[in-house]
Amino acid sequence: xxxxxxxxxxxxxxxxxxxxxxxxxxxxxxxxxxxxxxxxxxxxxxxxxxxxxxxxxxxxxxxxxxxxxxxxxxxxxxxxxxxxxxxxxxxxxxxxxxxxxxxxxxxxxxxxxxxxxxxxxxxxxxxxxxxxxxxxxxxxxxxxxxxxxxxxxxxxxxxxxxxxxxxxxxxxxxxxxxxxxxxxxxxxxxxxxxxxxxxxxxxxxxxxxxxxxxxxxxxxxxxxxxxxxxxxxxxxxxxxxxxxxxxxxxxxxxxxxxxxxxxxxxxxxxxxxxxxxxxxxxxxxxxxxxxxxxxxxxxxxxxxxxxxxxxxxxxxxxxxxxxxxxxxx
Amino acid sequence: xxxxxxxxxxxxxxxxxxxxxxxxxxxxxxxxxxxxxxxxxxxxxxxxxxxxxxxxxxxxxxxxxxxxxxxxxxxxxxxxxxxxxxxxxxxxxxxxxxxxxxxxxxxxxxxxxxxxxxxxxxxxxxxxxxxxxxxxxxxxxxxxxxxxxxxxxxxxxxxxxxxxxxxxxxxxxxxxxxxxxxxxxxxxxxxxxxxxxxxxxxxxxxxxxxxxxxxxxxxxxxxxxxxxxxxxxxxxxxxxxxxxxxxxxxx
Numbered sequence: 001x002x003x004x005x006x007x008x009x010x011x012x013x014x015x016x017x018x019x020x021x022x023x024x025x026x027x028x029x030x031x032x033x034x035x036x037x038x039x040x041x042x043x044x045x046x047x048x049x050x051x052x053x054x055x056x057x058x059x060x061x062x063x064x065x066x067x068x069x070x071x072x073x074x075x076x077x078x079x080x081x082x083x084x085x086x087x088x089x090x091x092x093x094x095x096x097x098x099x100x101x102x103x104x105x106x107x108x109x110x111x112x113x114x115x116x117x118x119x120x121x122x123x124x125x126x127x128x129x130x131x132x133x134x135x136x137x138x139x140x141x142x143x144x145x146x147x148x149x150x151x152x153x154x155x156x157x158x159x160x161x162x163x164x165x166x167x168x169x170x171x172x173x174x175x176x177x178x179x180x181x182x183x184x185x186x187x188x189x190x191x192x193x194x195x196x197x198x199x200x201x202x203x204x205x206x207x208x209x210x211x212x213x214x215x216x217x218x219x220x221x222x223x224x225x226x227x228x229x230x231x232x233x234x235x236x237x238x239x240x241x242x243x244x245x246x247x248x249x250x251x252x253x254x255x256x257x258x259x260x261x262x263x264x265x266x267x268x269x270x271x272x273x274x275x276x277x278x279x280x281x282x283x284x285x286x287x288x289x290x291x292x293x294x295x296x297x298x299x300x301x302x303x304x305x306x307x308x309x310x311x312x313x314x315x316x317x318x319x320x321x322x323x324x325x326x327x328x329x
Numbered sequence: 330x331x332x333x334x335x336x337x338x339x340x341x342x343x344x345x346x347x348x349x350x351x352x353x354x355x356x357x358x359x360x361x362x363x364x365x366x367x368x369x370x371x372x373x374x375x376x377x378x379x380x381x382x383x384x385x386x387x388x389x390x391x392x393x394x395x396x397x398x399x400x401x402x403x404x405x406x407x408x409x410x411x412x413x414x415x416x417x418x419x420x421x422x423x424x425x426x427x428x429x430x431x432x433x434x435x436x437x438x439x440x441x442x443x444x445x446x447x448x449x450x451x452x453x454x455x456x457x458x459x460x461x462x463x464x465x466x467x468x469x470x471x472x473x474x475x476x477x478x479x480x481x482x483x484x485x486x487x488x489x490x491x492x493x494x495x496x497x498x499x500x501x502x503x504x505x506x507x508x509x510x511x512x513x514x515x516x517x518x519x520x521x522x523x524x525x526x527x528x529x530x531x532x533x534x535x536x537x538x539x540x541x542x543x544x545x546x547x548x549x550x551x552x553x554x555x556x557x558x559x560x561x562x563x564x565x566x567x568x569x570x571x572x573x574x575x576x577x578x579x580x
Contacts, residue, residue, distance in 0.1 A: 198434055198442040205431050214382065215418070216432040216493055217406030223440065309411040 020181055024174045025135065038289060040177045042282045043184045044241045047279035049265035050191060051234025056161030056263070059193060059227045061123070061206030062130045064259050068118065069111040071254030073168040073239025078109040078157035078249035085160065100163035100170070100179075104240050111236020112229050119228035123221060129320030135256055142254040156250025163244050180241055184278075187237065192274055194230065203227050203311070207272075237260075264302075266308055270316030278316050331394040331455045332357050333527040335377070339388030341371075341378060341551075348374045349385065350551040356497060356527050359443065361519070363530045363538045365550035367571070373415060373533045373547070376499045379529075380412050381405050393578060407436075415488040415505055415531075419474045424471040425485055429457035432492035464488035465519065478560065480511040486523030495542045504534040516540055539563075547571065 020039070027035035047068050055061040056085055080103050083089060083096025086090060097103060123134040151157050163169040194200050202223050203215050210220055243249040252258065261284065269280020287305065291298035313320040334356040335518060341349035348371045356362045364372055377383040378391060381402040389398045397405050420428050427473065430453045434440060444450040447453065461467050462483075464484045469477065483503060491497055503519070504512045516537050519528065532538050538545065539559055549571045562568055 110377075186458045192445075194443050196446045196448065197444055198440045198447045201427075201431055201434065201441075202440045205420055205423070209418055211414075212418045212420055212424055212489075213431075214402045214434075215380070215406065215412055215414070217403050217490065218400065218434050218435050218440070219403035225442065 008101055015119055017185070018184070023162065024177055030098035035171055036177050038285060040173075040180050040245055041242075042278070042285050043177075043180045044238050044245060045262070045265060045281035046278035047184055047187050048235045048238035049262050049269065050188065050274070050283050051238065052262045053232045053266045053269075053271065053273075053277045054191065054195070054203075054234065056266055057229050057270075058200065059203045059224065060203040061224060061228065062131050063122075063134040064256070064263070065118070065122075065134030065136070066231070066235050066262055067256065068134075068141045068256035069235035069252050070239040070242070070258060070262070071141065071145065071249070071251070072114055072128075073236035073241075074249035075087045075151065075157070075241035076110050076165035076236070077103045077163065077240045078159055079151055080106065081159045081163070082151065082157060087239075098161065098163050098170075100244065103163050103308075104183075104237065107236045107240035108233045111239070112233040115229045115232025116225065116253070119225045119232070122222050123228065135259070137261045137309035138254060138259055139256055140249050142256070145254060153248070154251065156248055156252070159243060159247040159249065162247055168177045176245055182243070183241060187234065188229045188274070188278070191234070195274060199223070199226070204205060249265070260326040266307060268306065273315070273318050276316050276318040283317055331356060331358075332391075333393060334529065335391040335394070336379070337389050337391075339378060339390070340376070340386045341374060341383065342386050348551050350379065352388070352551070352553055354529075354549075354553065354556075356377070356529050356545060357543075358527055360543045361523055361530055361541050363532060363542035363545045364534075364548055365532065365538060365545060370548045371551040373501055374551075376412055376501050376529075376531060376533055379499055380410060382470060392448045394411060404493075406493055409494070410499070411490040411493045411495035411497070413490050413497040413501055413503055415482075415501040417486055419482060419485060421473070421475045423474060424470065425461065425466055425472050425477065426454065426457050428474060428485060429460050429488050431494045432489045433457050433460075433562075436493050439485060460488045460492045463491070465514065469514070479506050480508065482509075483507060483515065485519075487515075489520070491526075495526055497529065500528055500532070501531045502533060504532055504537050512537060524558055540577040 023039050024036045027033055052235045055063055079090065080096045081158055084098045085096070089176050118134065122130055122137065125133055146152065146154050162176060164170055165179065168179070183250065202213065202218055206220055207222065212248045213220060239253060240252070265280035265284045266277050266278070269278065270276025287302055288298060291301040309316060315322070330512060332355040334354070336352060338353040339349050339415065345551060364375070366372055366576040374383065378385045381400060381490050392405070392408055392410060395408070397408060407472060420431070433453055433456045434447065457517060458467065458470060461559060463471055465485055466484055467479060474482065474485065474580065487503065503515055507515060512534060519541055530538070530541060541556060542559055545562040545570050547562065555565050555568050557565065
């Protein structure tokens with residue numbers, strides 16, 4: 001059984017990766033060019049959902065404010081672009097930029113710092129209070145950006161051109177897709193290492209019993225905070241990619257409904273699994289597109305499906321697949 | 330000789346209730362000191378305060394002569410304090426081996442290591458296996474904790490506590506819920522450990538207490554009413570009334 005598992009899983013992953021690499025070509029050939037854009041969104045939301053899942057599923061910290069970091073990532077790209085295009089430095093001394101190799105690291109750092117700040121305060125509580133405090137911080141940021149008229153306020157910030165990457169034409173949707181795919185693969189590789197590391201071990205331990213972890217001598221707070229920061233950075237990365245893909249950053253990225261959507265993706269895909277959230281993001285976005293083409297009230301259909309998943313699958317789409325095909329994915 | 334544990338004047342109040350009432354308690358090196366008392370006497374509360382899970386209102390605690398009164402739980406554990414839980418408290422989704430290995434991992438230092446696969450670290454597994462074998466759980470290493478019997482969970486509690494390499498072990502009713510044979514095994518195991526680690530043993534099973542303890546303290550309504558050797562406690566009239574079956578309350 002372990003032998004079988006150890007062979008099956010890399011084979012499955014390789015198959016999915018090949019399919020993802022071939023996707024734009026297939027989409028063009030079959031005349032569904034929109035599929036590439038759809039897949040790009042799935043990858044980006046997959047990164048965000050998997051980041052949330054790191055604290056929620058692995059660490060047992062139910063954050064309802066992760067859209068904050070998603071939005072910060074987006075606004076980093078947007079604000080740097082605005083200062084670049086206007087030619088006036090931020091705070092008078094930080095020059096703007098349109099280089100992806102600069103904006104992404106900056107987005108990671110800023111979202112990480114914000115996660116450290118929000119986490120440091122929120123993690124002093126637990127349970128329902130933690131949910132409410134993370135939600136409150138995200139809504140504070142939401143209203144901050146709504147009122148920031150310099151950066152578009154309510155209307156958001158239009159980024160006329162996606163960030164540049166040396167040697168690549170980022171105006172091409174397929175190129176953007178491949179950039180996102182590369183980042184996604186790298187992200188999941190890093191996440192996989194972290195989840196199975198000593199650090200991941202104590203985080204999963206803390207979810208199971210904080211009391212037990214304290215009794216073996218673990219100072220929980222600093223580990224939870226670090227997990228929260230890593231998770232926030234992942235969401236910031238996704239936000240930066242999303243701003244490049246949509247060429248737009250808006251307060252909607254931070255709204256609590258976005259936090260909810262990320263959570264729905266995690267639950268749909270499978271809480272506490274590595275690739276479940278990516279799968280959940282795919283299901284969510286495909287359902288959103290299909291249902292929205294039928295009816296304006298597509299959330300109703302999605303809600304019913306979510307209800308089914310929660311009540312009957314025991315572990316999301318991934319758990320369902322495992323039981324249907326007898327595969328430990 | 331400096332006692333391993335030295336508690337002076339410990340007081341814990343919950344509102345109007347005095348859960349710990351000026352308790353003085355010492356555990357000498359190599360000693361098994363049993364703490365007995367009727368239900369609700371405040372035994373588990375006392376252990377929680379010693380571990381730092383609850384903060385006492387008054388009093389001082391010293392471990393090997395070093396004050397630990399204000400230290401957080403994690404620091405106390407790293408200094409050599411460990412406990413087992415009356416109601417078993419383990420990591421249910423992990424295997425038996427994982428439960429012990431994570432205790433070894435935490436003892437080895439900080440866990441801010443993000444890259445290597447923890448389950449491929451042989452020395453962690455080896456070390457954990459040693460503690461499992463000693464606890465008689467060697468052949469259950471790969472089992473999920475959720476699938477263990479109650480007795481096995483109690484054994485695992487002990488193995489995890491020992492994996493932190495304690496100087497003083499606080500045992501909160503290690504025999505509770507065990508059958509006669511399992512109790513006998515547990516007694517044998519604890520007896521075998523007395524050369525390595527001092528123990529504060531909270532227990533209702535009088536057979537176990539009399540078989541193991543060097544000294545016994547009797548806790549009633551948060552107050553220690555007597556401390557002495559097994560024979561002294563057995564013959565103490567006050568204790569007999571309060572606890573050993575001549576009062577209303579049975580253990």
